[in-house]
Amino acid sequence: MIRRVFALLLSMILTAGYLEAGGPLSVTGSTAQNPGQAFVWNVSTPIRYTVDGGPLSATPAGVTVIDNAQGLARVQSLFQNWQSVPTTSISFTYAGKITAPGLSSGGDVKTIQDFNAVMGTCNNGSQNPVIFDADGSLLRALGLDPLVIGFSGTCKLDPQAGQILSAFVFLNGEFQDGVNDPANNNYELTADQFDEAITHEMGHFSGLGHSQINLDLYQSGVVGNCPLDELAGLPLMFPVEFCQSRKSAGLPILAPDDVAWISKLYPNSSYTSSFGTISGFIFFSDGITHVQGLNVIARRVDDPSTPVDESLRIASSVVSGFEFTGNPGQAITGDNTGGSSFGSRNPALIGYYEIPVTPGTYTVQTENLDASFTGGSSVGPLDPPALTYGADEYWHPFESAYDDPSVKGPLVVQAGQKLSNINIILNQTPPRFDLFEDGEVRSGQPPFLFLGPRRLRLAGKTS
């Protein structure tokens, strides 16, 4: 009981004055002005991007399929997917063709030499290039293969201010060349599928990380025709694209989770009148020790009067401890003394979560991240994800380590409201303390030093 009260007090203290950040690709480290803050662009002005001067797609024979003007229009349209979210301030603007020392005046990036020159400008923060590889030849030069649809990367960061200073996007136009010849490693996607993949990469470009919602769909092995309700709630920023395109299913390209997080990272003036926040801590069964790396999902309660299942369609998520480092470092073995340069070292954030939601009634639940989401597919701060026993639990008002984890407590969230201390205590997790620890946090010097058996014996003899 004392532990639970302590935990509650601790969480109340932490919530006050907390930095807003969430669903980010990465957060600032211990040397930053505000550790644990999402890396974001300065959006006081539109993010300026430059675009490849060559065609977006060409056949293996060199015949242009999507010319430069069409490619440029496509890129602008895909950036617009994020910019048009009504509650975000992020915006992008075309700043002309790619330029770089030694690159042709037309800005066509065709060779690894061109790519090296362009990346030099990205690395020094002077350009945010969007590169077209019309026939996949540049990918091959880079040691990559034709299965790669596209990728994005951050080139330069300001680790103190937590700002993204430059980034790039790479598009493999071979997927749009009209040739579907897997036997010769030439693959094809529909325009909608290709656009979704590139919009996903633009989400990373914007600073968004991966999200996990409706995981059962992924784990069921379904590839292709996903049920509509679950597809509607499946984030575009899910690590793997495995369903039919959202557009072909009549859905907007961004899921509610995507909209929520781009808005939270870059809120505009209407954000607070459109979103509320649910936050809290995830604890092991002792009710004190924080759990990092659990996926936390806020789901809208289903409205039985509608034909669709809102609990599958409207959901937002974040990983607990998303602001804490995934690698605090250790000095005993190897060269991992400092750990990761990303993430706060404040242990009070290990189990913290914060989820933006539109007004409505929600349930909050925890689950493990899929164990296969590692490396480029990773979600949240831990790579690989840590699997926790007793991870599947819903929040309800009488949380304990012995409650029914399937009981859901509805939470009504108003616009602008911040519901805090929605804490979940997992059931039946292994003990975090041994028999001689009480879990109390002390500050300063302890009142006495423990004397080992030898010291005790000596003390006994001299007394």
Added chain:
Amino acid sequence: MFVQSLVCPMSTFLASPRFRNLVFSLLPVFALGIPAFSQGRGSTAQADLDQLVQTAENIVRGQVTSATFEPHPQFPNLQTVLVTLSVSKVLKGSVGSTLTFRQLVWDAHDASDLARFKGAGEVVFFLNPVSRYGLTSPVGLEQGRFRVIRDQKGARYVVNGRGNMGLFTQVSEKATSRGIALSRPVRQMLAGAGGKASLDSFEAAVQALASVPR
């Protein structure tokens, strides 16, 4: 779970075979779970096992012994990671007991976060042909990189960065069309929807598919 928590106190549960099984099943995740290295984020099309095998130039199982970030020797604006593997088994290609390869790293997050690249466990890599500039990568990025995990009985399994999703789709049919005879355990594995696969069956399938190119 609720009913059990009422009738089964924590201490009883912790001593139960169910808990032990859980702990042992999770051990490999904690012990071996650190991937060889991050690929950086990228979108890839779904590939099946035969596509991975046919595309890869080298397929090896081994342990990552070092991973060093450094600029590409010819192209200094391109960050790369130089990975050295101690090879325990070659499934395709001509590789010695040690394999060193260089992969492009395209994200500043990865390049400045060396610590996460250390301590890799046993892995199976499907590596693309090395480009004329000395670069390669796992085929399909996370799809061509498998972690080797062990269960409580010591049996070894493999799983890639997509949970082997779609990995075995129509692979049996492709093998049959090329006249490849597959053992019963391999056929059973290929009939599955994905999820972890027995290392022995997986390696047998890879070698069989590699033996008869499409």
